[in-house]
Amino acid sequence: DDEFDHGFAVDWMRKDLGICLSTADENGASLPVTALVDQFYKDVQKMGGGRWDTSSLIKRLTTMG
Numbered sequence: 203d204d205e206f207d208h209g210f211a212v213d214w215m216r217k218d219l220g221i222c223l224s225t226a227d228e229n230g231a232s233l234p235v236t237a238l239v240d241q242f243y244k245d246v247q248k249m250g251g252g253r254w255d256t257s258s259l260i261k262r263l264t265t266m267g
Contacts, residue, residue: 209255212246219243 219240226233
């Protein structure tokens, strides 16, 4: 129904992904898929979806391809 306010917010997901990516960088680890997912959630935030739940990624994929 194009409603994405039922779960863990994108803003919180990006905070956690940022911690993960920062720690990986400190340890010399490469997490390209995690970085890509973080970018996709950043796109959702730009669409006004910072408080949408993580399932809103489908909105990004159907809107931006």
